[in-house]
Amino acid sequence: MKGAARMLTLASAMALCGSAAAQAAPPAPATLAVCGSCHGADGNSPSPAIPSIAGQPRLFIENQLVVIREGLREVPVMKDSVARLSDEEIVALARHYAEQPLKPPAMRVDAAKARRGAELSRKALCGTCHLPDYAGQQQVPRLAGQHEDYLLLAMKSFRDQPGPGRDTIMSASLYGLKDAELADLAHYLAAFKPK
Ligand code: HEC
Ligand code: HEC
Secondary structure, three states: HHHHHHHHHHHHHHHHHHHHHHOOOOOOHHHHHHHHHHHHHOHHHHHHHOOOOOOHHHHHHHHHHHHHHHHOOOHHHHHHHHHOOOOOHHHHHHHHHHHHHOOOOOOOOHHHHHHHHHHHHHHHHHHHHHHHOOOOEEEEEOOOOOOOOHHHHHHHHHHOOOOOOOHHHHHHHHHOHHHHHHHHHHHHHHHHOOO
16 A cells, blocks of 8 residues: 555656646745745755755655645645645746755764764665765755754654655665664765765
8 A cells, every 4th residue: 555655646746747848837926935934935944954945856846745745744834835736836846946056054064973974875875866976866855965953853754754655765775773873874964065
């Protein structure tokens, strides 16, 4: 059942993708204001526990808005904002935020922590999907420059309570990793600057 639900989700996300070219209308200012109240006016979230969505791959944003709208990924605080979004509005929002430049928050880098995170990422092959510069691609999110707190929260939720709409290989990648190791990974990825 879980698998079937996920396939359906992906199928609908693909269908959205196909209609993207035909949709050129920008998102409504009122909708952007709602999203901006949590994610920041330009998609750079001022809150460490809320992800920045600026510069995320367009397909990733589309997919997540669909799975959150359908309740396959549970984000209770965001549920009302996306409940009535049409597929066209989701396509427009995804295009808008994918085009906004990411402005990573300033952070003090702990070299030892970052080194341990780099080693863990290398062993777990995180870069095979997220790309070696962690910029993400297609349905896979960018991790470089994301809020450290959010990265840690997201990894804990993948490891401990993956919902039906979440990527199972992603969850498997974190299986058995300790909290301290997730913290090292979050630190490394948040601080990562593409060369
Ligand atoms: C009340 C605050 C709030 C509002 C309003 C809100 N979001 Fe969110 N959003 C969140 C939080 C918190 C998360 C992370 C949830 C989690 O813990 O997994 C999130 C996650 C996301 C994600 C997934 C990002 C990722 O890196 O996994 C996307 C995309 C997103 N929101 C887009 C939007 C859009 C577009 C709107 C407007 C239609 C919106 N959000 C409105 C709080 C909000
Ligand atoms: C098989 C491909 C794959 C591998 C390997 C993988 N990921 Fe992911 N990851 C994904 C996908 C796809 C998502 C988007 C979430 C979804 O679709 O459920 C994701 C989401 C994430 C997120 C949430 C980011 C956000 O903005 O919401 C984090 C953090 C993350 N991955 C970290 C890692 C780390 C660390 C590793 C290595 C230990 C890793 N991933 C390995 C595919 C992968």
